[in-house]
Amino acid sequence: MKPEQVEKLLGGYATGTLxxxxxxxxxxEALHNQSLFDALADEEGLxxxxxxxxxxxxxxxxxxxxxxxxxxxxxxxxWRPLPMxxxxxxxALALVVVMVRQPEPPVEIAKNIPQQQEEAAVPPPxxxxxxxxxPPAPAEKKVTRVLEKDAEKxxxxxxxxxxxxxxxxxxxxxxxxxxxKHAPAPAEAELKKAEAAERPAEPKLLAESIRxxxxxxxxxxxxxxxxxxxxxxHFFERREASGDYSRLTGVEQxxxxxxxxxxxRAIKAGTLVAVMEQDGVRKPLMTSFLREGxxxxxxxxxxxxxxxxxxxxxxxxxxxxxxxxMNQGFRTRAVMGPQSxxxxxxxxxxxxxxxx
Amino acid sequence: MTAARxxxxxxxxxxxxxxxxxxxxxxxxxxxxxxxxxxxxxxxxHLEAMExxxxxxFQVVRYKIAGFLRKGARRGEFHAAQxxxxxxxxxxPDPLAEAERKQLEQRLQxxxxxxxxxxxxxxxxxxxxxxxxxxQQAMRAESINTVYTWDFRCRKRLLELMGGSWEKWx
Numbered sequence: 001m002k003p004e005q006v007e008k009l010l011g012g013y014a015t016g017t018l019x020x021x022x023x024x025x026x027x028x029e030a031l032h033n034q035s036l037f038d039a040l041a042d043e044e045g046l047x048x049x050x051x052x053x054x055x056x057x058x059x060x061x062x063x064x065x066x067x068x069x070x071x072x073x074x075x076x077x078x079w080r081p082l083p084m085x086x087x088x089x090x091x092a093l094a095l096v097v098v099m100v101r102q103p104e105p106p107v108e109i110a111k112n113i114p115q116q117q118e119e120a121a122v123p124p125p126x127x128x129x130x131x132x133x134x135p136p137a138p139a140e141k142k143v144t145r146v147l148e149k150d151a152e153k154x155x156x157x158x159x160x161x162x163x164x165x166x167x168x169x170x171x172x173x174x175x176x177x178x179x180x181k182h183a184p185a186p187a188e189a190e191l192k193k194a195e196a197a198e199r200p201a202e203p204k205l206l207a208e209s210i211r212x213x214x215x216x217x218x219x220x221x222x223x224x225x226x227x228x229x230x231x232x233x234h235f236f237e238r239r240e241a242s243g244d245y246s247r248l249t250g251v252e253q254x255x256x257x258x259x260x261x262x263x264x265r266a267i268k269a270g271t272l273v274a275v276m277e278q279d280g281v282r283k284p285l286m287t288s289f290l291r292e293g294x295x296x297x298x299x300x301x302x303x304x305x306x307x308x309x310x311x312x313x314x315x316x317x318x319x320x321x322x323x324x325x326m327n328q329g330f331r332t333r334a335v336m337g338p339q340s341x342x343x344x345x346x347x348x349x350x351x352x353x354x355x356x
Numbered sequence: 357m358t359a360a361r362x363x364x365x366x367x368x369x370x371x372x373x374x375x376x377x378x379x380x381x382x383x384x385x386x387x388x389x390x391x392x393x394x395x396x397x398x399x400x401x402h403l404e405a406m407e408x409x410x411x412x413x414f415q416v417v418r419y420k421i422a423g424f425l426r427k428g429a430r431r432g433e434f435h436a437a438q439x440x441x442x443x444x445x446x447x448x449p450d451p452l453a454e455a456e457r458k459q460l461e462q463r464l465q466x467x468x469x470x471x472x473x474x475x476x477x478x479x480x481x482x483x484x485x486x487x488x489x490x491x492q493q494a495m496r497a498e499s500i501n502t503v504y505t506w507d508f509r510c511r512k513r514l515l516e517l518m519g520g521s522w523e524k525w526x
Contacts, residue, residue: 008504011511015482020407022488027410030371031364037371038378040410044418045523049460050483060483062465063476 001025003033010039014047231268232290232317234348237261239303254354256308262298262315266290270319274298275347278311285313308356316347361404368413369393379421388424392416426452460523467517475510482507 006029012018013026030036049055237245238252239259254260264272269292274285286298298304298313305311369389376385395416396409403409468479474495481491492503515522 005501005504008501008508011507012482012488015479016485017482017487017491017507019487019489024407027406030410031367031406034371034374038375041375041414041417042522044414045456045460046464048415049457049464052457055457055461056483058461059465059468060480063468063480063483 003029007033007036010036010043013040014043014050016047016050231266231270231319232272232315233265233267234315235263237263254306254352256354256356257306258354259303259306260352261303262313263295264290264298264315265295266292266317268292268319270317272296273316273318273347275314276304276311277314278305278309282314304352306354308354310351310353313350313352314347315350358404361409364404364406364409365393365396368396368409372413372417376417376421380424384424388417388420391420422453456523463518464522467514470517471510471514474506475513478503478507478510479514 006025009018009022009026012022018026026036026040030040050059236248237260238248238254239245245261248260262274264274266272269290271287271289273287276283276285286296286300288296290296304313372392373385373389376388379385380388392413396403396413400409400412403412468476471479477495478491481494486494488500488503488507491497491507492500495503495506497503497506
């Protein structure tokens with residue numbers, strides 16, 4: 001180390017900053033350099049002061065906190081527990097918002113779509129008078145005859161189904177058939193081909209086909225309605241002759257004496273209220289808190305009234321745990337109260353018609 | 357006495373004499389240097405390394421100069437006091453030395469408050485016990501020589517802010 005460099009070690013002597021090598025170099029130089037020796041001797045008072053830990057601490061305190069660079073402050077901020085938790089909560093919230101389906105107004109969908117589909121079932125004038133099709137080939141004729149028979153059967157079934165749907169309980173219907181992703185199956189292709197060929201000659205068949213699609217659409221709409229933001233799943237069950245209950249798909253006709261009950265499963269924890277209305281008289285069926293995933297039968301024992309006539313079952317579900325809210329303090333109740341009232345879902349109204 | 361130790365003490369005497377002469381005058385400096393070396397020879401004969409002898413000599417010289425200056429002050433005619441009225445020493449820390457230390461600390465705090473950011477940071481690191489190599493990393497200096505230079509300038513600035521010397525009596 002050069003002598004001029006050694007002199008620069010002077011500032012480290014009193015504070016004890018020097019390493020053994022630096023200290024040896026400084027003393028070696030001081031022994032032969034009077035000005036450096038004088039400076040070191042003058043540092044002795046400061047060295048003695050700084051050798052006292054208490055005095056050192058006081059001086060450090062007087063210097064204040066060390067300045068931190070912006071990046072270090074930013075890093076420090078995000079690595080603290082609270083911002084970390086908040087960021088994690090925000091991410092989780094965003095994921096939940098993305099994943100949760102947005103509820104749609106169920107009643108409007110259920111009422112409007114059939115009407116629209118009925119209108120759509122009337123073929124437009126342009127479609128009613130297409131250009132005449134070529135006479136079917138012999139092979140196609142066979143298919144057409146078979147399909148005509150099938151169509152006749154289908155027509156009667158559809159008529160029954162649609163009339164039954166209007167009267168039947170609105171239970172969770174079977175999921176609609178998924179749209180074909182690939183090429184249609186040979187039979188379906190043949191059916192479509194035949195339908196296309198028969199369109200000018202058989203407008204009724206076309207209407208039935210469209211009506212069938214309309215029925216599927218209605219059932220899908222009803223399924224949507226069942227999935228509305230009630231946060232529940234529900235379906236009706238009817239007791240068979242064997243004594244077992246079978247799930248109703250929503251198109252069955254109910255008759256007086258049918259042993260029917262409603263089954264509800266809570267997707268979230270919440271309070272379920274079920275009411276039956278008949279001839280303008282409302283009668284409570286059940287009010288109960290359901291845990292997440294809990295299934296409840298309504299009525300809890302026995303079946304719904306099965307006298308002939310029309311009645312409605314109304315279900316409303318309010319997510320949240322009222323008991324937990326009650327157990328918490330006044331402030332919490334004050335906060336949760338309005339929330340509870342606002343999250344109450346619109347009641348789901350289901351019509352049951354028992355025929356003679 | 358080993359030859360190495362003798363060489364160190366010889367060089368030390370020369371340095372101490374010059375230093376004391378600049379502070380208290382040539383006549384008293386001779387006595388002070390002699391007393392210091394006598395003490396190192398009699399009481400600290402076991403110390404041979406330069407790293408031990410030099411700091412020790414700084415301490416001895418400092419106390420002797422301080423004592424000399426106090427004695428001279430007491431001898432002043434206007435400061436004369438009856439010996440019966442002087443308090444007896446209690447064996448505890450020297451109250452005057454304590455007061456001087458507190459005064460130095462106070463002045464140091466005031467001077468540090470006037471330092472710029474880098475010098476304050478440098479002094480903070482030193483008080484925290486960091487070595488120059490660690491300070492180089494903390495302050496992201498290109499080389500350790502840069503840190504030496506920064507510290508040298510900061511010490512100079514601090515000394516200026518304290519009126520040119522750490523202790524007032526000097």
